[in-house]
Amino acid sequence: MSYVQQVMEQAIKRSPNEPEFHQALKEVLESLEPVIAKHPEYEKAGILERLVEPERVIMFRVPWVDDKGNVQVNRGFRVQFNSAIGPYKGGLRLHPSVNLGIIKFLGFEQIFKNSLTGLPIGGGKGGSDFDPKGKSDNEIMKFCQSFMTELCKHIGADTDVPAGDIGVGGREIGYMFGQYKRVRNLFEGVLTGKGLTYGGSLVRTEATGYGLVYLMDEAIKDIGKSFKGATVVISGSGNVSIYAAEKAMQLGANVVALSDSNGYIYDKNGIDLKTVKQLKEIERRRIKDYLEFHPKAEYKEGFEGIWTIPCDIALPCATQNELNEESAKALVANKCFAVGEGANMPSTPEAVKVFHANKIIFAPGKAANAGGVATSALEMSQNSMRYSWTFEEVDAKLKDIMVNIYRNASSAAKEYGCEGNLVVGANIAGFLKVANTMLAHGVI
Template identity: 55%
Template sequence: MEIDQFISYVAQRDANEPEFLQAVSDVTESVLPFIRDNPRYQKEKILERIVEPERVVIFRVPWVNDRGEIEVNRGFRVQMNSAIGPYKGGLRFHPSVNLSILKFLAFEQTFKNSLTGLPMGSGKGGSDFNTRNRSDGEVMRFCQSFMTELFRHIGSNLDVPAGDIGVGAREIGYLFGQYKRIKGSFTGVLTGKGSEFGGSLIRPEATGYGLVYFTEEILQNKGDSMQGKKVTISGSGNVAQYALQKSIELGATVVSMSDSDGTIYDEAGIDDEKLAYIMKLKNNHQRIHEYASKYKCEYLENEKPWKIPCDIALPCATQNELNQEDARQLIDNGAICIAEGANMPCTSKAIHLIEESNILYGPGKAANAGGVTVSGLEMSQNSLRFSWSREKVDHKLRNVMHQIHKKCLHYGRTEDGHISYEKGANIAGFVKVAEAMIALGVV
């Protein structure tokens, strides 16, 4: 089957799901030529099976707001693939949540979880509920209603959700509390929990740290490093904050962060003291423009950071935030590396331009796998009824990111000797899942 033919096949079956189709298209371009060279995968129809979720659950979430009014949201859980372990993937609470976005995230999670080498399948879920400007009581009541339906579809050996956009420590606590209340048992059914009740140390930091570790691996493979590099980061949540922290630790200068209202450009660099202020802003649900007022730096209203000259760009906000024009601007301004902290933050056209320009590119399924890696380590600690030190978890995280990089190198070499991390990540992630699916039979 040709690439266009397969994408048309998926588009007919999944009409009106553009994000999912984009994710499938990006993977198919790398994987289908590999499948043609390895006919057993075609015979077993692995690609046709891997794009189809094993199960999709959609449910209503009624709850009562602080005014005593009933509100109704929609809840989802996409259980994508369990060939190598229980379903594993975050819950996202955001108004943009729909089936297309969750299927794209679950599909990407299949390859990401495979790359970690840990026994985790893939899933994703969430709701169109918006946590912004909601009281703790409203968030608690929503989470309790959401879990009252979700609990029957998850379990420590079945499906282990985590956090994502809009689902942090507060939400995970409320969700876990309701699960424990309903089931009457204390099990490792959610990750991202507080350290007080079974969470892993450095879980909040993990995605950002892992992103920078992977970026450093890419640079070191070229005889370079983060030391002395100028870095632009989008977003200002957990991933962005800890990517910034680790970048500073490795000797880089980070000059930007952003939110949906605009971007701060601090040419002097964001240091640890300034980062602490950003964390305080986010904890108090305040906007990033407050930073510009306090530190007298430039604020780019309603703009992303990609026009700012840099050596390394780390998109850490949301999907499709960096388009072809943005990629061209970064390349023209001398960027040498773009690595994804968010899920699919670069559009397909942007990726093609980056790859054609031989700019170093770290795809999200490899570069941002640190979060799910530490989630997997949290599952292990819960099973052992044990808690590892920060140093031990960080060491394991760094080793996993190193191993992911090696897998990308193994499968990512092109005919001209260039390393395509996109190709390498897609094929390496595919092979492990495909072999497991063949071993399990037609299920």
């Protein structure tokens, strides 16, 4: 048994019943076999053993009182996975599916994603099993304040800088930042995704979606393709999906489908993004309500069917493991030539094998959706300087970062004998920077 396999088996044994974390471990570690073979110093220094074990795991209860006066209790998490190249950085997810295994999977992926940006940020992730859906603003504020009352003991501008993720937008960040400032008596860049009036950055809202399209645009240029005239299917209808659609449309694509957890809409004439923004960003309604404004569009229950819609480019932007082997085969049959992950690990391992077997350009989430955390790091820089860049300045920096991520992942794949495999390339490129820094720091 190889060193990599031994580390993987030990990590899985140590963390049972965490399938998402096991999936992420397998996907990353197996791609590092040729790197470990070339660099025996990593094995000698126990780099992988240290890499798969979080530096710190924080779990805590979050008590709050709902609008009926009832006491509710949720569970909060913050996994500070690796700080070799900078302070922990990664989002907070509020969703009933959140558990330790999911947070560990997200935090582990974040190490490599953050490394790929080229910016000095380590990997972490957090959240709670609290469900913001159907809650009043007052209930969300009470939860966020209770959550931050504990979390504030473990984070800071130069220690750990959380951001938003599923269920955490500008409203939630605002409530959390207010409570942090109140308890710690500090006005600092401790959270990113803040409002523009209190230290936020322009482009942060658009960053993950825009960055996804910037990277995919660079990738498909290598096969002589572009977004102009392409038919695009995007899952989800949250922040990432909306702004991926917006940028794809700006580049001349026809985006024909979006979804939410209940179902998906198909508008063959092209999605009206103004309507989607009104429904999702302002009124917080379901995607099926799109048909009230565009009755000729189609709505179908169940989000899985979205991948049967013929398209040139598919951008899964909803949640983990949403795109399975059957869906991947449907995309191949409909002559899709590129898939880019806007969500974290939305494609199952079986789906990824289908894409590679059919030579479809496939960009994994740790590379393709790194635009959000990259712009969060740019927000941190602006906070440190007490200064703000223009939209155009931040957008240009974001585009440069995403183009470089693609190029670095592509060249790493080629160097290690896996040309065209961006999964392997992204894992290797992200790993090398972290591993070499861990070597420099000694055994800590």
